[in-house]
Amino acid sequence: MFDLGRSILASAERSPDAIAIIDGDLRLTYAQWLERIRRLVGAFDRLALRPGDRIATALQNTWQMATIHWACQLAGIAVVPLNWRVKADELDYCLPNAEVRALFYQDVSADAVRESAAAQALPRIVVGDPADAGDHSDQCFADLLDSEPAPALPRATAEHVSLFLYTSGTTGKPKGVPRRHRTERAAAIAHVAQNCYRRGERTLGVMPLYHTMGVRSLLAMALVDGCFVCLPRFDTGRALDLIASERLSCLYLVPTLYHDLLADPKFASTDVSSVRKLGFAGASMTDGLLKRLDAAFRPELFVNHYGSSEIYTFTIDQNAPAKPGSAGKAALNQRIRIVRLGSFDPDDCAASGEEGQIVADLFGDESFEGYWKRPDADAKALHAGWYFTGDIGFLDADGDLFVTGRVDDMIITGGENVSPVEIESVLSLHDGVLEVAVAGLPDERWGQRVVAFVKRARGVEATDLDDHCRTSGLANFKRPREYVFLDEIPKSPVGKILRRKLQAGEFALEQSPVE
Template sequence: MDLGTLFEFAVERHPRYEALVQGGTRFTYERMNIEINRAASGLQALGIGQGDRILIVLKNRLETVILYWAIQKIGAVYTPINFRMSSEEIKYCIQDADAKAVIYEPVSEQAVLGAIKELSPVKIGVQGALGADISYEGLQDKGSGEPARPEIQDDDVCLMLYTSGTTGRPKGVPRTHKNEYGAAVAHIIQNRYEVQESTIGVMPLYHTMGMRSLLSMAFLNGKLVMTPDYNAQAVLELLEKEKISCVYLVPTIFHDLLYHPEFEKYNLSSLTKLGYAGAAMTNALTEMIFEKFKPAIFVNHYGSSEVYTFSICDYLNRKPGCAGKPGFHQRLRVVVPDPDGNSTPDDVVPPGIPGEIIADLRTSEAFQGYWNRPDATKKAIRDGWYFTGDMGMFDEDGDLFVLGRVDDMIISGGENIHPLEVEDVIAKHPKVAEVAVVGLPDVRWGEIVTAFVVPKDSALTVEEMDAYCKNSDQLSNFKRPRKYVLVKAIPKSPVGKILRRKLRNGEYEELYLKRESVS
């Protein structure tokens, strides 16, 4: 079953339900399908067909959604990337994907045009972007209205996501119709979504989380409300105005919403189903979400672009920060960690001992290898298991806790220390807005636990933080930070993951001139 056909089923089921909203534009399923068919036949008229990769360099806008479904209907491969990428990065992705076309808008225009000087993809401009071979409106006019529908198989690739590239070049993750269908069904079941849910299109459509919101709403005849330009107030206004029922966000956005000075004035009573993924959430933020949102359902989803679901936890009131049990398509193990990739699926560690999390690849949600990267595939996929590169631990109840990346583990004086357990303690300090913990080189200890802190209160001092950590019954003394750095912001990826390498490399803006160490 291909995704384009499944969308058409949704159109037949409830043609007059609202499907897509942006600003003053509101599409029913019936009206949206007409727009999609025109775009699909327009792409075919340009010579774009089954199996062709189409690079998408757009914000989360109405046109992006229309083009996604148009690409599915003609059997091409939706290949989205971050619209903030540089020319060099875009050029790499175009060449790596061997993209037949590139679709861009004014915000990405300069970078795209710089990237394709020596290349010849078909250029499609959205929102009046210059330098294109054809505009989005021209594409609609060129279409006959009904695309020729090729025969599409479950195992045909329909999407290629590029990983964030925090270490080296980004890797292409090809995903099939079967993978995306399996992931969408998992998302619906694990978040307990129902027909005619509504959500907000905040998470980027170049990221697996954005894809889940798009697909799950379509399969349930739900409403997707797009937000091309994110800011917390705009999101709060839309949550209230559109009576949004469910969201799937990174912790950073939950933080932005809850700490917005006018949060209390918005009526968010329709919003009952919350989910987060993409990064760890502190216990303090988890507790605040329960207090302020009072959700009926609150799920921590742990997964990846490669294998959508690893695990889910829907009892965060009892175990904040817990990643829970394997998803219903999945089973997991925790094995001896080895950054060089020599561990095997049989090197299992007992409960209570940290190790690398690995996932069974027999799930319908799982990819089968990276695009043009046999080296990366060989390291990540071993004996039918996906080695995540994440550190984790099962507790005595069989619940998983994610402890950060294998490469993020701090080894200080021979002791293994995981940043999240230190961050959870510091985040509860009333004068701390955000915190990230990394290991910095130290002659004596090898690495020294260092806390980078964004203060909520300018009166916060290093001595106060250190006394707080010393007095905490949740933090062993050897795990206590020996250095504190007060910073303006914690560097993050576009989806809210802390970029610890930037902190290690000194890429941050310090609030005060001197860093403080403690004994």
Template sequence: MDLGTVFDYAAQRYPNKTALVQDNRVITFRQLNEEVTRLASSLQKLGVVKRDRIMVLLKNRMETVSVFWAVQKLGAIYTPINLRHSPEDTQYCINDAEPKIIFYEKSSQRSVMNAKFNERPILISLEQEDGDLSYQELTARGSIEYNGITCSSDDIAVMLYTSGTTGVPKGVPRFHENEYASTMAHIIQNHYELFDSTLGAMPLYHTMGIRSLLSMCVLNGKYVLSPDFDARKSLSLLSEEKISTLYMFPTMYRELLNDPSFSEFDLSALKKIGYAGAPMSAPLTKKCFELLKPAHFINHYGSTEIYTFTTCSILDEKPGCAGRPGIHQKIRLVRSDTESAVVPEPIVQPGEIGEIIVQADSIEAFKGYWNRPDATRKAIRNHWYYTGDLGYFDEDGDLYVVGRVDEMVISGGENISPTEIEEILLQHPKVLEAVVIGEEDEHWGQIVAAFIVPKDMTVTVQELDQFCKQHPKLSNFKRPRKYVFIPQIPKNPSGKILRRELKNEHFSNI
């Protein structure tokens, strides 16, 4: 099943159902299909053919959705870029993908206009009288007729660029079958139903945003666009549009629940919530249950490369748990120092930490990075994708993710998981955020250093140290030996902590 066909079926099935809402504008599936067809015909006149990359530097807007579906109808490759990338990273992605066309808007204009192109693409702006063409001119030139393109399941539909925490972004080509299978898994895992609705808060340059859009299309659901995430505006949309599902980063939930106006809004229609992209602390998980009262709450653990690794929907019993493999997956834990081509036997003892590897032959899995055979060889070995994440199975066989291979603290020969200590520090009433990193030490190899964003500025090193000493779940050798109070934690756009940046900025001063 190719994505263009998925969209055509949805438009034919329930043409009068609401497809998109943005501000005061409501678009049905029939109206969206007309816009998409005009856009596809116009792009075809510009010479867009199968496998051409169409790069998109747009916020979550109706135009972005229309471009996505028009690209699918033409068998081209939707290639969105993170709007928060530096100009250097944006230029790298443009020249790596070599797009035929770039769509951009005012917020991304500077990065596009300042880029030095290896081969200049056609520039299409949302602003009138800007670029080679405006979006309005493009659609006005279109018609309801275009030459249909036949796509197979192993044609590339989407190429997403991983944000990463180090190095340049990597292009991740995703086939039509990858996107379709991942979407069906998402619907099943989140208990979505026909005519559900969701808030389009996750950017459409991120795998989570793509999944929300595709799920609503398959189910003829309502996709409510949110170009700029704002907690109060999101609460208003959730209430006014009676949105039934939500899928966001943990940081977005924190902003939503901590907004002073939260109690003013009726969120009774919201029944199913999920998160991915970064860990969610136990206190925030508990707060989600208390304030949102979801009928279904899921932690989705996966990546751009392979959409689903595992899911957990018993977060009331096991907050932070990553759970069991997805419906298309097989996972293993192996020793993190393994470099051999032959996959070793999995670690079977509950509680023992190893690197999480995922079956690379899954229908949800990519086949390799764009123009990066070196990175592909490192990531995929003997049909297994090496995630770089560390985890352990509990006695029930449920997975817990405890950090990254290169973030494990090794002190006195003992492996110490930063996540374990961070969860304990977050239980202290005066701690808002906590990050644990290993600092080089001549005697121990490394010592545990804790970076704290205070909730209460009266917090002291002494009371945090005493709290850790007395905590029943923290061994003494894992206790932080240094504390640093900082105003905020550096994070990438998906909310993942930039530990390397934290190290570089602070370790010379502590």
């Protein structure tokens, strides 16, 4: 079985003159990029890093970050990509937990690195301006590329750990998710197949490379000799410029970023005709946004991808607008079931149409084998060969999956279970709703009351939204009992709604509706 080191060598041998990566004015062919990757492997040797070691990054999506990722694959070193917004206390937890041997950082993460005792105990390499170095002993990334190129020989096997992701840690400490070369490559191949990528595709490299979606875009482009166009942090104007100027052919983003693209005044005048394939993951997409995107891009393929860091793909729907809300059927490398709520028996399946917890087969080619040093997390999530996702959903009469929320997000009002996602989809179809999130807040009588947090257009009032819900077919007990208007919905760095912040009152009330 191929490892990922062999994969990047194969791409460079097939298409040495094809443009592999673009970052601002920098454009590298596969042959040019492979030389830099090999030079970095040579630098790893100078740093006494060996196959099986781990290095950490706190970097944005730049050519340097992508080069580090591929150099680790060739060298047999596992990369531990951390959020570039990482805090010192997170470094103090993650670096020793993952047994990291060296740390790569840049200006945006320099303060956290300086304040972290664990970071200060490691060899550190600053990417970018040497003036951003936290200490005179820190090495500069540019100097590493002066190293002699290592031989073009893979040092990993398919069983080596390729990637060490940390979950977002919305509750408690983040959990380490080790992923082997064989599972990463299987996930990338499935991503190519399920998104119908052809040789030479070009994608926007904006989903962060500390997130499974960003890693999948990077690997998938290399497997089809395609081009990864870096965008270090999301900016709608810059993203639209790159779509037009680089003739990007496919996008793979979280729903929030699609929403922001459509909301940019430049969208109407931007040539997006080169984009023929849309894919989204990371969160459910509302019915309203699905319809607007389908009309704006008219894509050949519109894929809803549902998965996680632990098991990359659960289900795929390759025609998302045809059945809004559906996450489709089990993917190429997977089996799924819906288990009755409260049960941890994978054979205790819910009936068609009945909500339960979504579980996935741990024997799938893309699956992890358990959390790093977290037997408590394994005991909660792994049962009888199945991964219990913590997500709630149901299968319809056609066997298509609908993801309706998280076990922890389910609203119980007056003894009835209410899914926030269902209500969000209904409200998203009102023209005056720009964004919406629904959460359950404590209520003395009902236990929890349904509250809708809305980013609205000018002229829209709570009574308008309540009338919309009444005429939508939404059951009366599911209707929001309160509307709270916000300028921005709290979200994670990759665009997931943070309902816990809404429930904790961690938001700013609207100053004025959008024109």
